[in-house]
Every structure is written in C-alpha cells, then in structure tokens.
Amino acid sequence: MEPQRSPLLEVRGNIELKRPLVKAPSRLPLPGTRFKRGPDQMEDALEPEKKRTRGLNTVTKIATSHPRPPALTVRPQTQSQTTAPKVPKKTGPHCSTAIGTVLKNQKPGPAVPAQKPGAAAPPTLGGKKPTKRPAWDLKGQLCDLNAELKCCRERTQTLNQENQQLQDQLKEAQQQARALGAECRTLEGELARVQAQAEQGQQELGNLRARVLELEEQLGTQQGLVQELQKEQVGLQEERRGLAARLEEQERRLQASEVALSGSQAEVASLRQEADTQAALLVEQGERLHGLEMERRRLHNQLQELKGNIRVFCRVRPVLPGEPTPSPGFLLFPSGPGGSSDPPTRLSVSRSDERRGTLSGTPAPTTRHDFSFDRVFPPGSGQDQVFEEIAMLVQSALDGYPVCIFAYGQTGSGKTFTMEGGPGGDPQAEGLIPRALRHLFSVAQELGGQGWTYSFVASYVEIYNETVRDLLATGTRKGQSSECEIRRAGPGSEELTVTNARYVPVSCEKEVEALLQLARQNRAVARTSQNERSSRSHSVFQLQISGEHAGRGLQCAAPLSLVDLAGSERLDPGLALGPGERERLRETQAINSSLSTLGLVIMALSNKESHVPYRNSKLTYLLQNSLGGSAKMLMFVNISPLEENVSESLNSLRFASKVNQCVIGTAQANRK
Ligand code: ADP
Ligand code: MG
Numbered sequence: 001m002e003p004q005r006s007p008l009l010e011v012r013g014n015i016e017l018k019r020p021l022v023k024a025p026s027r028l029p030l031p032g033t034r035f036k037r038g039p040d041q042m043e044d045a046l047e048p049e050k051k052r053t054r055g056l057n058t059v060t061k062i063a064t065s066h067p068r069p070p071a072l073t074v075r076p077q078t079q080s081q082t083t084a085p086k087v088p089k090k091t092g093p094h095c096s097t098a099i100g101t102v103l104k105n106q107k108p109g110p111a112v113p114a115q116k117p118g119a120a121a122p123p124t125l126g127g128k129k130p131t132k133r134p135a136w137d138l139k140g141q142l143c144d145l146n147a148e149l150k151c152c153r154e155r156t157q158t159l160n161q162e163n164q165q166l167q168d169q170l171k172e173a174q175q176q177a178r179a180l181g182a183e184c185r186t187l188e189g190e191l192a193r194v195q196a197q198a199e200q201g202q203q204e205l206g207n208l209r210a211r212v213l214e215l216e217e218q219l220g221t222q223q224g225l226v227q228e229l230q231k232e233q234v235g236l237q238e239e240r241r242g243l244a245a246r247l248e249e250q251e252r253r254l255q256a257s258e259v260a261l262s263g264s265q266a267e268v269a270s271l272r273q274e275a276d277t278q279a280a281l282l283v284e285q286g287e288r289l290h291g292l293e294m295e296r297r298r299l300h301n302q303l304q305e306l307k308g309n310i311r312v313f314c315r316v317r318p319v320l321p322g323e324p325t326p327s328p329g330f331l332l333f334p335s336g337p338g339g340s341s342d343p344p345t346r347l348s349v350s351r352s353d354e355r356r357g358t359l360s361g362t363p364a365p366t367t368r369h370d371f372s373f374d375r376v377f378p379p380g381s382g383q384d385q386v387f388e389e390i391a392m393l394v395q396s397a398l399d400g401y402p403v404c405i406f407a408y409g410q411t412g413s414g415k416t417f418t419m420e421g422g423p424g425g426d427p428q429a430e431g432l433i434p435r436a437l438r439h440l441f442s443v444a445q446e447l448g449g450q451g452w453t454y455s456f457v458a459s460y461v462e463i464y465n466e467t468v469r470d471l472l473a474t475g476t477r478k479g480q481s482s483e484c485e486i487r488r489a490g491p492g493s494e495e496l497t498v499t500n501a502r503y504v505p506v507s508c509e510k511e512v513e514a515l516l517q518l519a520r521q522n523r524a525v526a527r528t529s530q531n532e533r534s535s536r537s538h539s540v541f542q543l544q545i546s547g548e549h550a551g552r553g554l555q556c557a558a559p560l561s562l563v564d565l566a567g568s569e570r571l572d573p574g575l576a577l578g579p580g581e582r583e584r585l586r587e588t589q590a591i592n593s594s595l596s597t598l599g600l601v602i603m604a605l606s607n608k609e610s611h612v613p614y615r616n617s618k619l620t621y622l623l624q625n626s627l628g629g630s631a632k633m634l635m636f637v638n639i640s641p642l643e644e645n646v647s648e649s650l651n652s653l654r655f656a657s658k659v660n661q662c663v664i665g666t667a668q669a670n671r672k
Contacts, residue, residue: 286450290552293450297399304396309632310602311374312660313389314347314653316639317414318379326643333378334370344376347639349653351646371653373660379641383421383428387435394436396632397545398443398454400556404563404626405432408595408656409638410648411535411567418636419539419564420516433541433562437512440545440560451551457544458506460519461498463618464537464566465590470501471519471539486622496625503544536587538594538619539564542626561626563619565598566591568655569648594619599655601627606662635659 133140316331329350336342349369375389390405397403407415422429437456444454460471461484468484489495497503506512519539541562548555570588594617601620604612605628614624627633637656639649 289450293447300392300399301396301401304393304401304632310606310659310662311393311632311634312637312656313375313377313386313634314371314373314637314639314656315377315381315386315414315418316347316379316641317417319641323642324644326641330643330646331639331641333376344378345372345374347371347373347376347653349646349650351650369650369653371657373637373656383418383430383432383435386418387432387439390432390436390634391439393632393634394439394560395443397543397558397560398440398447398547398556400547400558402558402560402626402628402631404561404623404631404633405436406563406565406598406633406635407638408565408568408635409652410569410640410645413567413638413640413645413649413652415564415567415636415638416539418638419541419562420520433516434509434512436560436562437506437543438509440543441508444547447547451549452547453550454545454547456506457503457546458512458515458541459498459501459503459544460515460539460541461501461622462523462537462539463594463622465587466594466618468498468501468618468622470498471522472502472504472515473522474502474518486618494625496622498622506543535567536591538566540619540622559626561623563623565595565619568592568595568652570651593617595655599658602633602659602662 133144319325332348332350333344334346334348336345347370349371350366351369352366377386393403393405405419407419409415417429417431419431420433421431440454440456444452444456447454458472462469462471468486470484484498484500486496486498489497504511504515506515519541523539541564543560543562544557545560546555546557568591570592597613597617597620600613600616603609612624612628614620614627620627625631635656637652639645639652
C-alpha cells in the first residue's frame with residue numbers, strides 16, 4: 001500500500017518535475033518571482049531546441065551583421081566607371097546570395113563579411129568615400145547612384161521580404177506568447193494551487209508540530225510514568241522475590257503439612273472408624289442408660305413405697321436462747337435396733353402428772369409417751385441432714401410422682417424454719433424449699449444429658465380462715481388480701497389452678513430466692529393488720545414440674561407441694577372469751593377444721609374410702625392432686641423442746657402418729 005503523500009511533498013515533486021525548464025537557456029523564473037520576460041524568452045524557456053532552428057536568430061544575425069555590399073568595400077578606387085555598374089551586380093547578387101544563403105541555411109555563416117564590420121566602410125552616400133568620382137563624372141556618379149539605388153531597391157525588397165518574414169514570425173511569436181500566456185495563467189493557477197497546498201501544508205505542518213510538541217509532552221509524561229513504573233517494577237520485583245521466597249517456604253511447609261495431613265487423614269480415618277464404633281456403643285449405652293434410668297425410677301419408686309407413701313418425720317427444734325432449759329429426760333431419743341449408728345426413729349416424751357402428785361403429796365409421777373416415726377431429728381440436727389432424708393422424695397417428683405411435704409406443729413415449733421429456713425440468709429439455715437428446688441434444678445440438668453428437658457412453674461399462696469391469698473402478688477396487688485379462688489384449669493381437667501395468683505416459671509435458685517423474699521414481704525405487710533397471721537395460716541408453695549423426652553416421646557408432670565401449716569395449738573377452753581378471743585377462736589376453729597380435714601383425707605385415702613373429703617377445706621381441695629393414690633406424702637411434725645409446750649407437743653405427736661399409720665395405695669407415676 002502506497003503511503004499517503006503530504007501535499008507539501010506533492011508540491012515539491014511538481015517543482016522537481018519542472019526543474020529542467022528552469023535549467024533551460026530561457027530560464028524559467030525562480031519560485032516566488034513573477035514572469036517578467038518577453039514572449040521570446042518564454043519561448044526560449046519552453047522550446048530551447050526550436051529556438052536554434054528558428055529564423056529569429058537568423059534575423060538577429062542579419063540585423064547585427066547587416067553587411068555592406070562587399071563591392072563597396074573591396075572595389076578599388078581606381079575602378080573605371082564602366083566597370084562600376086557591374087560592381088553592384090557583383091555585390092548585389094553576392095549580398096542577396098549571402099542573405100539568401102543565411103535565410104536558406106538559417107545558420108550564421110562564418111564567411112559573412114558582416115562579421116568584420118570594421119574591415120569595410122559602409123557604402124552610404126553621405127559617408128566618406130575612399131574614392132570620389134570627379135565632379136565632372138556625372139555619368140559615373142549617376143551610374144554609381146543607380147547602382148546604389150538598385151542596390152538599395154534590392155535591399156528594400158529584401159528588407160520588405162525580411163520584414164514580411166519578421167511580421168510572420170512576430171505573429172507566430174505573438175501566438176506563441178498568447179499560448180505561453182495561457183500556459184502562464186495555467187501555471188499561475190497551478191502555482192496558486194500549489195501555494196494554497198503549501199499554505200495548507202504549512203498549516204498542517206504547524207498542526208503537526210503542535211501535535212509533535214503535544215506528543216513530546218505526552219512522551220515526557222509517559223517517560224516519567226515509565227520511570228515510575230520501572231521503579232514500581234523494581235519494587236514489585238523485590239516484593240515478588242520476597243513472595244517467591246515466602247511461597248517456597250509455604251510450599252515447603254505445605255509439603256510438610258501434606259505429609260502430616262496424609263498421616264492425620266489416616267489417623268482421622270481410624271479415629272472415624274473408632275468414633276463410629278464409639279457412636280454405636282454410645283447409642284447402645286444410651287439405650288442401656290435409658291433402660292437403667294427407667295429401672296432406677298422404678299426401683300426408686302419401689303424404695304419410696306417400701307419406705308411408705310406417707311412418711312412422718314419428727315423434728316424437735318433446739319431450745320432457743322432465753323428459753324427455760326427442759327428438765328433432763330423430758331425428751332428422749334432412744335436408739336434404734338441397730339444401736340446409736342442407726343438414725344433415730346423414736347421419741348419419748350415424759351410428762352409429769354402434777355395434779356396427781358399434788359393430791360397424793362408424793363412427787364408427781366411421770367408418764368412416758370413413746371412415739372415412733374420414719375425418722376426423728378433431735379434438736380441438733382442441721383437443715384442439710386433433714387434435706388438429705390427428703391432428697392430422694394424430691395427426686396420422685398422429677399420422675400413424675402406428685403410429692404407433698406407438710407410441716408405440722410404448734411406455733412413456734414420450727415415449721416417455717418424447716419420449710420423456708422432461718423432468718424438472715426445463712427446458707428446453713430436454708431430450708432427445704434430452696435434446697436429442694438436447687439436439687440431439682442441440678443438433677444433436671446443431669447437428666448438433660450439423657451434427653452430430658454424440664455420446666456418448673458412456681459406459685460405460693462396462703463390460706464387464712466378459708467380464704468386463699470397470693471403471696472407472689474406484686475405492684476398494686478402487693479399486700480392486698482384480694483381473694484383467690486381454686487378452680488379447675490379447664491373443663492374436665494384434673495389440674496387445679498388458683499385464680500388471681502401468679503404462676504412464675506423458674507429455672508434457677510436466684511429466682512426461687514426472689515420469690516421467697518417476695519412472699520416474706522407480702523406476709524410482713526399483712527402482719528401489720530393482723531398480728532401473727534402467718535402462724536394462723538397455711539402457706540402452700542407449689543412447683544409444677546413438667547419433663548419431656550422428645551427423642552422417645554415421653555412426658556411426665558407432677559406437682560411438688562411444700563406446705564407450712566398453721567399452728568396446730570388449740571385454744572385453752574378455760575380462757576374467758578373476749579371480743580379478740582372470739583376472733584381468735586374462729587381462726588383456731590378454721591385451722592383445726594382444716595387440719596382435721598387433712599387428717600380425715602389421709603385416713604380416707606389410707607382406708608381406700610370411696611369418698612375423700614377434699615372439699616371440706618380449701619387446703620385439702622388445693623392439695624388434692626398432691627395427695628391420693630399416686631402421691632407421695634411426707635409430714636414433718638415439729639416439736640417444741642419446752643416442757644411448757646408438752647401438751648401441744650403430745651397432741652402433734654398423736655396426730656402425726658395417726659398419719660404415720662396410714663398407707664396410701666401404690667403410687668403411680670403421672671406418665672403420659
Ligand atoms: P413456726 O413456724 O412453727 O411458728 P418458726 O419456724 O418460726 O416456728 O420457729 C420459731 C423460732 O425457732 C424461730 O426463731 C426459729 O428461728 C427458731 N427455730 C426453729 N427451728 C429451729 C432449728 N431447728 N434450729 C434453730 N432454730 C430454730
Ligand atoms: Mg411459722
């Protein structure tokens with residue numbers, strides 16, 4: 001493909017092409033100069049060869065040589081007149097011949113005498129003649145004149161011819177000049193075009209120069225950039241080397257790791273195999289564990305049944321500071337058949353019959369009352385020891401057996417201490433309720449490992465004078481004795497619920513502690529209006545336990561009830577009945593009625609009677625699901641160590657003994 005030529009180059013090419021014209025003899029004007037030559041010069045410039053053959057040159061030769069007739073120059077002065085007329089004849093033809101020859105040959109003849117003008121004098125009449133005819137020789141003069149005239153005429157003729165020729169040539173030259181003029185205009189046009197092209201070229205050149213500058217600038221920038229990039233490249237190369245070294249290191253490590261990995265993979269494979277075996281074993285163990293758990297529950301229940309579904313524990317509180325020390329032997333704790341190592345189960349109360357002694361004047365005889373219970377706790381027994389004995393029973397609640405624990409006894413015998421604990425938050429003095437709940441939470445967590453999930457919902461109410469009040473009431477209801485009703489949870493439902501009472505889900509000890517604290521506050525508020533009301537009311541803490549084994553589709557639910565009963569003391573029948581005492585009597589009657597109803601319910605259950613008088617008191621009605629056939633019951637009979645309370649202590653012990661004789665039918669776990 002031919003590269004595009006710039007207009008400037010084109011112009012130069014054109015100029016080069018025409019250069020021979022400039023070198024021609026006629027000389028074309030230099031570029032930029034204007035034509036100032038004549039047509040002949042133009043002709044010379046255009047047709048140098050033609051010029052040489054043209055007559056114009058010849059004319060010039062003729063004009064310049066303009067020879068005189070040789071006869072005039074060579075004729076001797078002594079020549080006669082007779083020969084004189086011949087001279088023109090000789091010169092004439094010679095002259096015309098010479099001209100003719102010149103015209104004919106069209107080239108300068110070297111033999112033409114005109115080339116040596118100084119050699120012959122011009123044959124003019126007025127000129128100085130070398131020889132002068134004598135004045136008398138008129139004829140001769142005439143002859144000369146004629147000859148000269150003739151010669152002149154010939155010359156005139158020749159000149160006319162010559163003139164004619166010249167005119168022709170002039171015409172031709174004019175034509176040529178016109179042609180040249182046209183050509184000149186064409187060339188001028190061409191020149192103008194070329195100049196325009198040149199200007200355009202210049203402009204383009206300028207543009208190109210600007211572009212070149214721009215490009216140079218760009219080049220500079222690019223070079224700077226290149227330098228920067230080179231620097232960067234150097235940096236990157238450094239980095240690359242570093243990375244390559246690191247890569248090598250990593251590759252080495254990778255190889256080592258791969259080796260280790262392949263080793264580990266083999267190990268993993270063997271471990272997986274082992275894990276599979278272990279998993280299979282685990283499943284098997286899980287199955288076994290579940291079986292064992294169910295077996296444990298069964299055996300546990302059997303054990304509890306063997307211990308009795310109704311158990312009675314007797315607890316004697318210690319003598320408090322400031323209280324009279326009882327006489328020795330007032331309360332005795334005889335050892336069991338296994339000796340002192342056996343936990344005590346018996347209690348002897350010695351009561352002196354002061355009336356008989358006074359009457360006979362002899363020392364008052366003492367009557368010994370022996371009682372036997374499932375367990376007897378002497379005054380020094382700690383809360384932990386007591387709880388240890390009931391922990392297994394609490395466990396039964398988790399297994400789905402309703403459990404009910406009562407604290408029975410006269411006011412001040414230690415019921416509240418047993419159930420809730422001593423004052424001051426001493427952990428050692430913690431009662432059964434916080435201990436039982438802590439135990440439940442921890443066992444539930446353990447059972448969680450076997451797939452069991454448990455939830456606990458607590459409620460705490462008091463029953464005073466056959467009215468139920470929520471001890472967990474908060475806000476505006478706090479301290480108000482807004483009455484609550486015991487209702488079935490739903491139509492046909494066995495479950496009982498207390499209206500207006502809070503049922504609080506609990507999952508940790510702290511929550512339980514907060515609830516007990518709230519109950520204490522609520523009791524304290526009530527105490528301001530009715531003195532020692534807490535002693536005259538039953539406090540019922542209930543925990544609804546729900547367990548589920550999702551994997552096996554097992555569910556169990558049972559209530560755990562911890563009841564701090566109202567003081568069991570009776571009113572002294574000998575006391576005069578004032579208005580306050582009347583109120584107290586009504587309270588006492590209500591308490592006695594509910595306590596005796598409790599006894600009756602237990603009896604009825606024990607005797608498997610068709611009618612169990614649950615409805616005879618709010619307490620038994622509320623607790624009906626925690627008593628009965630499938631329930632496990634424990635009664636603490638709390639005894640005061642004081643001799644002055646012996647009568648009430650004996651009453652309590654007798655009531656407890658009756659309960660202890662009861663056996664409630666085989667308990668069934670509430671399984672679904
Ligand atoms: P109740 O609730 O039966 O009326 P309390 O539980 O209030 O009796 O006990 C009366 C007093 O005896 C309280 O001051 C209590 O701290 C104290 N008390 C009861 N039992 C014990 C015990 N086992 N150890 C120490 N103090 C006790
Ligand atoms: Mg109390």
